Amino acid sequence: MRWQIEGLSWDPAECGTKKISLPREKIWIPDIVINEFMDENRAPETYYVYVTNTGLVLDGRPFHVISSCRLDIYTFPFDFQNCTYTFNSYKHSREPTLFQHSKFVNSNLCATLYVVNLLIPSSFLLSVDLFSFLLPPQSVDRASFKMTLILGYTVFLLLMNDLLPVTGNNLPLINVFFSLCLALMVASLLETILITNILYGSRDLPPLPKWLRILVLKYLARLACMKKSCDKHLEGKTLFGSQYIFVFHTFYKNTMTDNAMTDIPNKELVGASPVRVWEHCLDEMKKMSTDLLAIRHQVEEHFSNENRTDDWFMFGQVVDRVLFIMYSLFIVVSLSTIMVLWLYSYSLDKRS
Numbered sequence: 132m133r134w135q136i137e138g139l140s141w142d143p144a145e146c147g148t149k150k151i152s153l154p155r156e157k158i159w160i161p162d163i164v165i166n167e168f169m170d171e172n173r174a175p176e177t178y179y180v181y182v183t184n185t186g187l188v189l190d191g192r193p194f195h196v197i198s199s200c201r202l203d204i205y206t207f208p209f210d211f212q213n214c215t216y217t218f219n220s221y222k223h224s225r226e227p228t229l230f231q232h233s234k235f236v237n238s239n240l241c242a243t244l245y246v247v248n249l250l251i252p253s254s255f256l257l258s259v260d261l262f263s264f265l266l267p268p269q270s271v272d273r274a275s276f277k278m279t280l281i282l283g284y285t286v287f288l289l290l291m292n293d294l295l296p297v298t299g300n301n302l303p304l305i306n307v308f309f310s311l312c313l314a315l316m317v318a319s320l321l322e323t324i325l326i327t328n329i330l331y332g333s334r335d336l337p338p339l340p341k342w343l344r345i346l347v348l349k350y351l352a353r354l355a356c357m358k359k360s361c362d363k364h365l366e367g368k369t370l371f372g373s374q375y376i377f378v379f380h381t382f383y384k385n386t387m388t389d390n391a392m393t394d395i396p397n398k399e400l401v402g403a404s405p406v407r408v409w410e411h412c413l414d415e416m417k418k419m420s421t422d423l424l425a426i427r428h429q430v431e432e433h434f435s436n437e438n439r440t441d442d443w444f445m446f447g448q449v450v451d452r453v454l455f456i457m458y459s460l461f462i463v464v465s466l467s468t469i470m471v472l473w474l475y476s477y478s479l480d481k482r483s
Contacts, residue, residue, distance in 0.1 A: 132190045134161060139186035152179040158188065166217040167198035203480075205301040206473055208245040211480040249291055249305065256284050257312050260319055261462065264455045268326045268447060277320040284316060304473055311465055315458070322454050329447040339442040347449050348442075355452035 136159065143149045155178055174193040181189040200214035260280055266273040288309060296303060 132163065132192070134188050136182075136186045136188060139182065141184050143184045146184070149184045150181055152181050154178060155180055158182065160190065162220055162222050163218055164221065165194075165196060165198065166219050167200065167215075168196065169199050170197040172196075201300060202296070202298060203301060204296045204303045206476040206480060207296055207303040207305055208242040209473065209477050245294060245305070249294065250308070252287065253284075253309060253312050256280060256287075257315065257462065260316050261459060263319070264451075264458070268323070268330060268451045274320065274323045274327055277316065277323055281313070281316045281320060284313060288313070304469055304476075308466075308469055311469070315462060315465075319458060322451075322458070326447050326451045326454075329450070330444055339446060344442060344446070347446050351453055352449050355449055355456065 158180060160180070172194055174195040177190075177192045181191075183189070196216070198214070198216065200212070202212055204210055260277065263273060263276055263280070266276065295306065
């Protein structure tokens with residue numbers, strides 16, 4: 132800091148020097164303060180000032196400034212900050228006091244540190260979570276893998292929390308990015324739990340409703356590029372049912388024609404009347420009919436459970452593929468929106 136004292140001058144030719152040092156107590160020093168000061172000056176004290184032969188006083192006292200500054204960290208770490216210091220005097224008014232700044236101090240934030248340590252690892256983990264949909268949905272490994280990924284990302288955010296700004300007037304976009312990544316991973320885990328529950332609990336579920344089967348296995352399957360698999364499933368189910376009916380009727384016909392008299396004892400046929408023989412045969416045929424009917428009910432129940440399980444299994448695969456496509460589209464749209472906001476705000480800050 133420098134100021135001019137009127138009337139203080141000497142001839143350097145007579146005095147032999149152009150600049151002298153004087154104790155601070157021996158000369159007038161202006162009471163200049165910084166309004167944004169948040170703490171006292173802890174810099175080392177200087178006990179002398181320099182005075183030139185023209186009356187110019189040079190004060191080289193250092194200042195350790197801890198001040199408050201309005202920060203706009205919306206585009207952190209690609210932000211530009213403008214911190215203003217207001218110099219004021221308590222004893223003198225503004226009219227006779229003239230302040231003139233010497234220079235502006237520019238301090239650039241190293242954005243590469245945050246990109247390498249925060250943004251790139253988060254993008255990698257989100258990509259791994261996206262490609263984990265390639266794991267089979269009926270496997271428990273996918274759910275455990277996603278839970279491990281979420282735990283690892285949470286620990287990563289806790290370790291890197293010190294690198295993020297804690298003060299500011301706006302919420303940084305980088306915090307929105309991290310929250311979005313964590314929310315997407317949690318949503319992916321919930322989707323995996325839903326699909327796994329459908330595939331593993333398909334035997335205990337009721338039959339798939341007809342309207343839901345048409346909606347998912349016909350229309351949504353086209354959007355998920357699984358139309359051929361669903362068509363093969365429906366055709367195979369119809370052919371299997373026809374084959375089952377043909378085999379059952381063939382078995383029933385052969386049994387009734389070839390084995391109807393096998394259980395009749397030969398001793399009862401000797402000397403028996405035709406009416407008695409016919410009644411005995413009728414009783415045996417009724418027993419065979421009852422046995423065949425029980426077998427038919429068991430076979431129908433078995434294949435009905437298999438068809439119901441296959442329907443729910445195909446339903447789970449189609450829903451898993453559709454949710455994967457929606458998940459991918461949401462990632463692309465959300466990250467693109469954040470990047471556009473980042474670039475737009477960065478350009479505005481750079482212009483201002």
